[in-house]
Amino acid sequence: MVRRSFLTTAASSGGGSDSDDELGVEDHPWTWIYRSASLSGPTSTGNRDAQLDIIGARKDNFECYVGDCVLLKAEGSNEAWVAIVTEFLEADEDGDKAANFLWFSTEKEIRNNDRKRTDFLPNELYITPSSDVNPLASINDKAAVMSEQEFLQRYPSGKVPRGSLGYNKTFVCRRGCDTRTTIYTQEFVWESVYSGKPEHLGTLLKLVQDGTRSTRKRRRGNIATVETDYIATPPEGDDEDEEEDSSDVAQRVPVTPRKRRKAPRTVTPSNRRVVIKKALEFTPLATRMLSPSHHQSSPFQLARAQLHVASVPASLPCRESEFFLVYSHLETAITDGSGACIYISGTPGTGKTATVREVVSKLDEAVRSDELDDFIFVEINGMKITDPHQSYTLLWEALKGQRVSPSQALELLEREFNNPSPRRVPCVVLMDELDQLVTKNQSVMYNFFNWPGLKHSRLIVLAVANTMDLPERTLSNKISSRLGLTRITFPGYNHEQLMKIIHSRLEGVPGNVVEPDAVQFASRKVAAVSGDARRALDICRRAVELAEADVKASGIDPATPSKRGKFKSGEEDRPKTVRGKVTIATVKRAINEATSSPLQQYLRALPFASKLVLSSLLIRNERTGLPDSTYGDVVEEMRRALVLDASSRRVSLLTSTGEKDSGVGRITRRDPKLARPAGISSAAADLAGAGIIILEAQRAERPSKIKLAVGDEEIKLAFRDDPEIRALGIAF
Secondary structure: OOOOEEEEEOOOOOOEEEEEOOOOOOOOOEEEEEOOHHHOOOOOOOOHHHHOOEEEEEEOOEEEEOOOEEEEOOOOOOOOEEEEEEEEEOOOOOOOOEEEEEEEEOHHHOOOOOOOOOOOOOOEEEEEEEEEEEEHHHEEEEOEEEOHHHHHHHOOOOOOOOOOOOOOOEEEEEEEEEOOOOEEOOOOOHHHHOOOOHHHHHHHHHHHHHHOOOOOOOOOOHHHOOOOOOOOOOOOOOOHHHOOOHHHHHHOOOOOOOOOOOOOOOOOOOOOOOOOEOOOOOOOOOOOOOOHHHHOOOHHHHHHHHHOOOOOOOOOOOOHHHHHHHHHHHHHHHHHOOOEEEEEEEOOOOOHHHHHHHHHHHHHHHHHOOOOOOOEEEEEEOOOOOOOOHHHHHHHHHHHOOEOOHHHHHHHHHHHHHOOOOOOOOEEEEEEOHHHHOOOOOHHHHHHHHHHHOOOOOEEEEEEEOOOOHHHHHOOHHHHOOOOOEEEEEOOOOHHHHHHHHHHHOOOOOOOOEOHHHHHHHHHHHHHHOOOHHHHHHHHHHHHHHHHHHHHHHOOOOOOHHHHHHOOOOOOHHHHHHHOOEOHHHHHHHHHHHHOOHHHHHHHOOOHHHHHHHHHHHHHHHHHOOOEEEHHHHHHHHHHHHHHOOOOHHHHHOOOOOOOOOOOOOOOOOOHHHOOOOOHHHHHHHHHHOOOEEEHHHOOOOOOEEEEOOOHHHHHHHHOOOHHHHHOOOOO
16 A cells, blocks of 8 residues: 655654554545445435435545544644544535544644643643534544543553554543633543543533633623724614624534535645744844933923824724724624635725724734634735735744745645634734735735635735725736625825814823914815825924924923013013914924925926926826836836827927937937937936935836835825926826
């Protein structure tokens, strides 16, 4: 018989070792064993009564029956997969014979170290309430499960001899455990709770379910009463009759499901060696700790600190409905142990990432207070990784704590999410700046959108992007239509919402250094352009800095208002009071500075060729929805703009020479295929040198990658009123 090795947990030492695949890899068919001896053999078609009496299965000389403990092939894992056969199914959707398995778990699969028992034995397993359907091809051999007393009687040394037939197949079970909630049953004697007979399976499962049932706090009205800062009223239709402990939902496990679901095939792992890289180590630099009183000693300094975009507020106003949507979807997916993909879109500065982080923090509080099952959270920011494929490495490291190469991580993730493992802990992945994870063949985006739909993945992806239709733009309609994304759109803030956000940041700042009219003026200005809360906060923060500078120049100290009594009424008191406040005039100065920053001045002073490069690149990005393009595509975009322009005096840039393209050659307008602006190559190189664009290899060649190194809003703001750009029909 041909044999092939696979990895499993050693019964005697608890480590991984090679073991023979007892059933081999030869293609012997599985046949059913019926209750009646006269019906033994392959199932005859149309005999429905016989199908209900299946008590076992046979492959060559190997037989297993309902109630037997079996070993299953664990692809890509060094853990022992041990389960009890609870039911045989005639066929799954692929037509393969299958069975329902009640799983055992090792102590390594219990992630909650605070609750994990420390008295586990090297070969101990915990019976779990989790069951799953898998093909018979995944069965490898039978396993022996017994009590500790029985094990010591057979093996007084406490270890199974390596030459024994029970080596790597003998285990001890003295407790049940729900690995998702880390709740153990009372210690029992295995032979007294389960004798191996099918009729005792229901008693065993009820014992485990009752013993591992969570005693969580009852959550009234769902999240509506958990966090009143976010939801003022509970959702419609939530009455007392529908109130239910969330633990009951998590603990519902079907005893013997007869739904013939499609189960992925499990095969033995390949011999490819996985190289685990050592985590990077850094030598920490000496740091100097500053107390809050040092940099927040005045109202101006306190206001500047709270208005900073990096400041984490106590609550997120004006995003209550979006918070509830994200929270409810995540809580449901984590509780049910199912996969989900949520696509969150909206313009920059609308609170997408902040809302998701706040939701995750509230879910984490629910886990710590024993109101929700444990989950893994990992954030992947497209702006913080140099290659989109590194997202595979980050996800695998979060799941297993191993740092491998992107290609190895992809292979391991494919095996992980396609393998049946009902004890897997749900994983929540925040993919921020999804626009930056776009690749040539869109494999990264497709994999992260496809994995949550796999039956055993328990992966929950929160994809955050600025473009509403990014999946449709990057993926084909046929693929994007079957991904089943849940979409949540964050609209831009209006001026009332911006006012509320700014006032919430200024709560607790003494002296009222910012006047309400100034806040309203800044909010209306920003809401009319973009509705970006970050830009509104930046303008107000800069206005506070200007007011603080005026105060320091005039010698007024807002922290000591008693000094005002030294001045006579009508003299210096009124001017200094105005100078110590953020008024509408102060906000106007801050807005003028924002629009006349060094970057804005540089962009407005660029020659026409450079402006044309930036405008064409921006139009190209908006047309494709991709953050980068090729230099040749941008040139084609410029050519279209110049050919359509019949009135601009810049038409003279195009002349007719048949010279080789050097970037400065003159081409006639009569041949639009050869039309190309003069000096474009040098203009692109100058922009790359100034840090405005990123040009591959600093060479303006057609296949070279080119992308903006500054924000789109900076380009639009600088060229919005430019007459030369408007003459080309380009409007921002």
